[in-house]
Amino acid sequence: xxxxxxxxxxxxxxxxxxxxxxxxxxxxxxxxxxxxxxxxxxxxxxxxxxxxxxxxxxxxxxxxxxxxxxxxxxxxxxxxxxxxxxxxxxxxxxxxxxxxxxxxxxxxxxxxxxxxxxxxxxxxxxxxxxxxxxxxxxxxxxxxxxxxxxxxxxxxxxxxxxxxxxxxxxxxxxxxxxxxxxxxxxxxxxxxxxxxxxxxxxxxxxxxxxxxxxxxxxxxxxxxxxxxxxxxxxxxxxxxxxxxxxxxxxxxxxxxxxxxxxxxxxxxxxxxxxxxxxxxxxxxxxxxxxxxxxxxxxxxxxxxxxxxxxxxxxxxxxxxxxxxxxxxxxxxx
Amino acid sequence: xxxxxxxxxxxxxxxxxxxxxxxxxxxxxxxxxxxxxxxxxxxxxxxxxxxxxxxxxxxxxxxxxxxxxxxxxxxxxxxxxxxxxxxxxxxxxxxxxxxxxxxxxxxxxxxxxxxxxxxxxxxxxxxxxxxxxxxxxxxxxxxxxxxxxxxxxxxxxxxxxxxxxxxxxxxxxxxxxxxxxxxxxxxxxxxxxxxxxxxxxxxxxxxxxxxxxxxxxxxxxxxxxxxxxxxxxxxxxxxxxxxxxxxxxxxxxxxxxxxxxxxxxxxxxxxxxxxxxxxxxxxxxxxxxxxxxxxxxxxxxxxxxxxxxxxxxxxxxxxxxxxxxxxxxxxxx
Numbered sequence: 001x002x003x004x005x006x007x008x009x010x011x012x013x014x015x016x017x018x019x020x021x022x023x024x025x026x027x028x029x030x031x032x033x034x035x036x037x038x039x040x041x042x043x044x045x046x047x048x049x050x051x052x053x054x055x056x057x058x059x060x061x062x063x064x065x066x067x068x069x070x071x072x073x074x075x076x077x078x079x080x081x082x083x084x085x086x087x088x089x090x091x092x093x094x095x096x097x098x099x100x101x102x103x104x105x106x107x108x109x110x111x112x113x114x115x116x117x118x119x120x121x122x123x124x125x126x127x128x129x130x131x132x133x134x135x136x137x138x139x140x141x142x143x144x145x146x147x148x149x150x151x152x153x154x155x156x157x158x159x160x161x162x163x164x165x166x167x168x169x170x171x172x173x174x175x176x177x178x179x180x181x182x183x184x185x186x187x188x189x190x191x192x193x194x195x196x197x198x199x200x201x202x203x204x205x206x207x208x209x210x211x212x213x214x215x216x217x218x219x220x221x222x223x224x225x226x227x228x229x230x231x232x233x234x235x236x237x238x239x240x241x242x243x244x245x246x247x248x249x250x251x252x253x254x255x256x257x258x259x260x261x262x263x264x265x266x267x268x269x270x271x272x273x274x275x276x277x278x279x280x281x282x283x284x285x286x287x288x289x290x291x292x293x294x295x296x297x298x299x300x301x302x303x304x305x306x307x308x309x310x311x312x313x314x315x316x317x318x319x320x321x322x323x324x325x326x327x328x329x330x331x332x333x
Numbered sequence: 334x335x336x337x338x339x340x341x342x343x344x345x346x347x348x349x350x351x352x353x354x355x356x357x358x359x360x361x362x363x364x365x366x367x368x369x370x371x372x373x374x375x376x377x378x379x380x381x382x383x384x385x386x387x388x389x390x391x392x393x394x395x396x397x398x399x400x401x402x403x404x405x406x407x408x409x410x411x412x413x414x415x416x417x418x419x420x421x422x423x424x425x426x427x428x429x430x431x432x433x434x435x436x437x438x439x440x441x442x443x444x445x446x447x448x449x450x451x452x453x454x455x456x457x458x459x460x461x462x463x464x465x466x467x468x469x470x471x472x473x474x475x476x477x478x479x480x481x482x483x484x485x486x487x488x489x490x491x492x493x494x495x496x497x498x499x500x501x502x503x504x505x506x507x508x509x510x511x512x513x514x515x516x517x518x519x520x521x522x523x524x525x526x527x528x529x530x531x532x533x534x535x536x537x538x539x540x541x542x543x544x545x546x547x548x549x550x551x552x553x554x555x556x557x558x559x560x561x562x563x564x565x566x567x568x569x570x571x572x573x574x575x576x577x578x579x580x581x582x583x584x585x586x587x588x589x590x591x592x593x594x595x596x597x598x599x600x601x602x603x604x605x606x607x608x609x610x611x612x613x614x615x616x617x618x619x620x621x622x623x624x625x626x627x628x629x630x631x632x633x634x635x636x637x638x639x640x641x642x643x644x645x646x647x648x649x650x651x652x653x654x655x656x657x658x659x660x661x662x663x664x665x666x
Contacts, residue, residue, distance in 0.1 A: 030380065034567075035488050036418040036551060037382035037479070042375040047363065049370035052461060052476055054429035058468030085369040096387035096474055128385060135391030136469025141429055143385055143476045146370070155368050218369060234367075 015108070015131050019095075022116050023126040028091055038127040040092055046147040051082035057137035065181040068107045070196040072114020075140050078221065080122055080200035081273045083146035085219035087154040087209020089202055092127035093119050096141040098134035122202060146202075148209060158215040159235035159278040163304045166287060168201050168274040168296055170194075170249040171224055175269020176262060188251040198273035204294055205275055213286055217277040223268040225322065227276055229310060238309040241302035243320045267312070267322045278304055348441070348464050352428075355449055356459040361424055371460040373425055379480040384415035390470035398514040401440045403529040405447020408473050411554065413455055413533035414606045416479035418552035420487040420542020422535055425460035426452050429474040431467035455535060479535075481542060491548040492568035492611040496637045499620060501534050501607040501629055503527075503582040504557055508602020509595060521584040531606035537627055538608055546619055547610040556601040558655065560609055562643060571640035576653045580632040600645070600655045611637055 020033040031039040042048050055061060055075055063071075080090045095115055099108060119126050124144075173194035177187035187195070201219070208214040216235055218227045224246070232239055246266050248256065256262045279287055284300065291298040312320040353366040364372040375381050388394060388408055396404075413423045428448055432441060452459050457477075510520035510528035520528070534552070541547040549568055551560045557579070565572055579599050581589065589595045612620055617633065624631040645653040 031486070031488065035490075036415040037384040037421070037486075039419070039481075039486050040381040040383065041483075042381060044377040048373040048375060048381065048478075050373065050425070050427065050461060050476075050478065051370040052427040052429050052463055052474065054431050054463045054465060054472065054474050056431045056465060056467055056469075056472065059431065059465055082369040086372070088370070092383070094383065094385040094476060096385050098387050098389045098392065098472070128383060130385055130387045132387060132389060132392055134389055134470075136389075137467075139387065139389065139431070139472050141385065141387050141474035143383075143427060145381075145383065148372075150374075153364070153370075153372050155364065157368075 019112055019126065019129070024120065026091070026125045029125050029127055032125060032127045033129065038092060040127070040145065042147060045150055047150050047153060049083050049086050049088040049146040049148055049153065050143065051079060052141065052143040053079045055140040055142070057139070062181070063138070066196060068110035069114035072111040073118045073197055075142050076115055076118040077198050077200045078273060079142040079144040080124070080202055081198070081219040081221070083144055084200050084202040084205035085217050085275060086148060087152055087205045087214070087217065088146035088148035089206050090122050090124040090144050090146040092145040093124055094128045094143040095126060096130035098132050098139040100134045100136070100138055103138065122200070152209045152212070154209050154214045154217040154277070155234070156216055156218055156231045157234035159231050159237050159304045160215060161237065161304055161306045162281060163215060163278040164281055164284060164300050165228070165239060165241070165276070165278055165302045165304065166298050167220070167224070167247065167276050167301055168204055168298055169272070170247045170252065170297070171220065171272050171274060172252050172262070172266030172269050173249050174198065174271040175265040176252055176255055178271070179265065190249055190251045195271065198271070200273060201275045201296070204290070204296060207290060208277060211286070213279050213283050213290070214277040215279065217275060220272040220274050220276050221270055223270040224272070224276065225267050225310065226270070231276070231278065232308070232310060235304070236308070238305040238307035239302055239311070240305055241310070241312045243312050244315050245299060245301045247297055247299040247301070264322045352445055352459065352462070357453065359424070359458045362458050362460055365458060365460045366462065371425060373460070373478065375480060378483055380483050380486060382416050382419050382421040382479040382481055382486065383476065384412060385474065385476040386412045388473040388475070390472070395514070396471070399529065401443035402447035405444040406451045406530055408475050409448055409451040410531050410533045411606060412475040412477040413457070413535055414531070414552040414554070416477055417533050417535040417538035418550050418608060419481060420485055420538045420547070420550065421479035421481035422539050423455050423457040423477050423479040425478040426457055427461045427476040428459060429463035431465050431472040433467045433469070433471055436471065455533070485542045485545070487538070487542050487547045487550040487610070488567070489549055489551055489564045490567035492564050492570050492637045493548060494570065494637055494639045495614060496548060496611040497614055497617060497633050498561070498572060498574070498609070498611055498635045498637065499631050500553070500557070500580065500609050500634055501537055501631055502605070503580045503585065503630070504553065504605050504607060505585050505595070505599030505602050506582050507531065507604040508598040509585055509588055511604070512598065523582055523584045528604065531604070533606060534608045534629070537623070537629060540623060541610060544619070546612050546616050546623070548612065550608060550610040553605040553607050553609050554603055556603040557605070557609065558600050558643065559603070564609070564611065565641070565643060569641070571638040571642040572635055572644070573638055574635035574643070574645045576645050577648050578632060578634045580630055597655045
């Protein structure tokens with residue numbers, strides 16, 4: 001596929017063949033790209049997990065500060081993050097794109113490059129998709145299929161009174177980077193990386209499920225408070241969060257030092273793609289060992305309560321009230 | 334969900350809950366809408382088929398002549414048609430929609446109504462999805478998972494020399510309806526129904542696969558010539574089609590009588606969602622019996638040849654040359 005070739009000239013089938021040639025193969029995938037459907041075998045001791053995401057230019061991403069390879073990477077990572085949140089490992093990805101006529105083949109190749117690299121990094125396969133032109137923005141739809149051992153999937157509804165609430169990595173970095181991009185600033189590399197190249201925590205999710213450590217789990221896409229809210233609603237429980245326990249990166253801390261209200265980005269900013277999960281209190285040492293194994297911070301940020309409320313408390317015992325709720329995809333930003 | 338409520342007010346989670354309440358349940362679906370992923374069990378004697386489609390307002394549909402309930406119906410039907418084309422039966426559907434802020438909740442409810450009705454008509458379940466606002470056109474992404482008995486899926490690459498080429502139903506009706514809509518005309522009900530409410534031929538596909546009758550199969554979405562071309566390319570074969578054998582509806586025949594060049598819509602128009610399949614010559618009586626069982630015309634329109642060409646011949650033996658190739662999704666129409 002030549003970079004000089006226009007998309008209309010290259011055509012749908014040329015694009016599909018280009019992707020197909022790079023997609024690779026896997027033992028579980030009997031048939032990949034190129035027929036009406038993929039054919040997948042699921043082992044008899046496994047269950048199939050499926051999630052789908054739609055990403056729209058101008059809503060979910062902005063090409064003013066997002067490179068095409070990053071966009072490809074992120075489109076796959078955020079989708080795989082949903083598999084991680086159930087404790088599964090990703091197997092097959094399906095990519096559908098609607099491309100504005102103005103988009104260059106070169107940009108599209110970079111995007112596909114990011115998609116394939118991130119897919120392969122997780123040992124998964126691009127197994128199908130759809131392509132067309134778009135009458136408006138660039139549209140990306142990704143569907144992921146993963147597997148988990150039968151009965152080991154971790155849902156949102158298992159949180160119980162007195163359990164500890166843990167979160168992986170650090171929070172707020174992605175939202176702070178986005179805020180700075182919108183203000184025309186260049187975020188610190190640490191922040192930018194979290195925004196453009198989030199890491200789906202599938203290894204963590206899979207081990208938490210395999211060792212039966214997590215009673216409930218979700219990935220933080222809409223923001224800590226909104227996503228913890230989903231767990232609490234599904235589990236009919238409340239929680240108390242310790243504001244100062246929320247894990248923050250050095251760059252985020254530095255920004256917070258100048259503007260303390262930035263802490264709300266760690267609570268409600270979203271797009272962290274870290275795992276939020278609940279564990280029995282006596283499992284804390286095992287969680288600490290897992291953090292060492294994976295070289296990934298796993299931080300206890302609070303505990304589940306019987307009451308239906310979600311309270312955020314400061315070290316001095318006072319309640320903290322954040323300024324906004326979680327991310328709502330229909331709201332204008 | 335009140336029709337007076339705006340989408341932004343209703344919010345993403347309100348919309349998801351509204352859909353979830355109507356989605357139903359099925360034994361194979363352990364967990365449906367409402368968590369990070371669905372959980373599906375696949376029987377040990379079955380393989381999983383998956384296909385995904387992206388539908389963009391202004392490219393794949395036009396709201397000037399398409400009702401929202403029809404759009405919901407069609408979005409699901411065209412996706413299930415891909416499962417039918419492999420000989421499978423649909424199980425789980427995933428719907429992602431990006432909604433322009435101007436779209437009324439009432440319209441969205443009609444759309445969801447069409448989606449759910451068509452999904453249930455096939456004994457399938459809406460098992461997950463995604464919702465957001467759109468910065469441009471209405472965007473619909475549908476992914477379908479179906480199953481087929483192990484080893485029975487019918488691919489595109491099995492067509493063999495001297496086999497007969499069959500097609501279900503009639504061709505060209507949908508494309509003729511679209512042409513008439515674009516000209517400001519009202520198509521005959523028979524044509525309009527084929528355009529707005531195509532019937533995925535999953536019962537036919539499933540029986541052809543189960544009885545091992547079809548050696549290759551595809552659904553006609555891009556047009557007879559383009560889709561037969563996919564079978565021939567995958568099977569490294571050629572074919573001869575008999576122009577006068579192509580099955581046409583009474584309304585299409587009437588239009589053809591006035592404008593003979595309309596026949597090209599049956600060859601290249603696309604969106605027929607009929608099944609095109611190849612069978613061994615001695616299977617013809619079984620195909621005829623199947624047509625009677627299903628009360629669905631199954632017409633022999635030609636045969637497979639060794640050569641790599643696709644020829645269309647008239648009754649008098651002369652070659653017919655159609656005016657255009659199949660549908661290319663990147664071309665401007």
